Amino acid sequence: MRAAVVTTFGGPEAVEVVDVDVPEPGARQVRIKVAAAALNPVDAGVRQGVFGGAGKRIGLGWDVAGTVDATGVATSWSVGDEVVALDYGMVKPLGTHAAYVVVDTDAVAKAPTTVDAVHAATLPLNALTAVQALDLLELAPGASLLVTGAAGAVGGFAVQLAAHRGIPVTALAREGDEELVRSLGAAHFTAGDVEPGSVDAVLDAAVIGERALAWVRDGGAFAGVIPQAEPASERGVRTGAVEVSADGARLAELVRLVEAGVLTLRVAETYALEESAKAHARLGEGGVRGRLVLVP
Known part of the structure; x- marks a missing residue:
């Protein structure tokens, strides 16, 4: 072959x-x-x-x-x-x-x-990465989340999955991607002007690192997408990074969300x-x- x-x-x-x-x-x-x-x-x-x-x-x-x-x-x-x-x-x-x-x-x-x-x-890879990163953040419905790289594959799934869970998302992407990320369910859009400490959590799909960590409120949470590459914790912010794992049962849940029109x-x-x-x-x-x- x-x-x-x-x-x-x-x-x-x-x-x-x-x-x-x-x-x-x-x-x-x-x-x-x-x-x-x-x-x-x-x-x-x-x-x-x-x-x-x-x-x-x-x-x-x-x-x-x-x-x-x-x-x-x-x-x-x-x-x-x-x-x-x-x-x-x-x-x-x-x-x-x-x-x-x-x-x-x-x-x-x-x-x-x-x-x-x-x-x-x-x-499989991108949706499992997104959902496992959201799991690390442990956010309750109503908590505020900023997703970097929101127009990308992992970021786009993260926006849709979070919105489906009742989590209002601020999408960080290029100016030309605002319509796209809002169509995925982002409640707010930014091209980079973010107030320090303004969100409960960041899912850093764009691998911005410490600059994105600064946007998390004291005691919030940060999830990266490259194992062992997350910034060190500060101000009580819990930091971690997902190492995606193959999980057929979880993948089946994501398939059902595709069939329900939740995931694009x-x-x-x-x-x-x-x-x-x-x-x-x-x-x-x-x-x-x-x-x-x-x-x-």
Whole structure:
């Protein structure tokens, strides 16, 4: 089968699409025939060597939508099930940017019935990151939340999920994105002029760090999206960062929110798997609203 990998680190040109063996599922695993797989900034980080793995063949891709093609023992999934899943891992021989991928059964959820596979492939990584970051904040309905990078994939899901929970959101984004973030449910908009200590919590999807921490009231909460990269606590503000985990049960809840119209799945462009390097180059240009999706 064909798969996108890197064997040396660098720019988009480091991405190779090569022939590899079709993986076999073990116990409590399933093999998914990939219909679509999103490209995320973490893939660019892997490609650049941010997470190590020099000298190895490293597969790319975390998100997948497709059809169960084979199962190991001790799984409730059946061949033919249409599913989505998160294939967690920075340095792995194969990722979801491939014709087939093997994942643990508890990372899998039924695919949403209201969207196609290309859109479904944008859900797992970014929506799980958003909901798990909101969980860290432990906000009650009515608490005020500022989301940085609110027009991005994680930020956009965070806005929608928080608004659904009855949490009024101030969206921080570029001026030209105000209409977009308000359509996602933001109650307020800012392009960067925020009073210190003015909100109960910040979800820092744009990785602003200490400047965003200053916007949280004394005793509030701050959640980042890069593990161990959150700013140190000050003024009694509780700080933390989400390390996304594969959670099929939670992913199933997010799928139901897609089907209920609560979550919007945004696709910017699609590329053939063989065009993986081209997709990486487009990601590097920035300004993408929605996800780039690879189709084998």
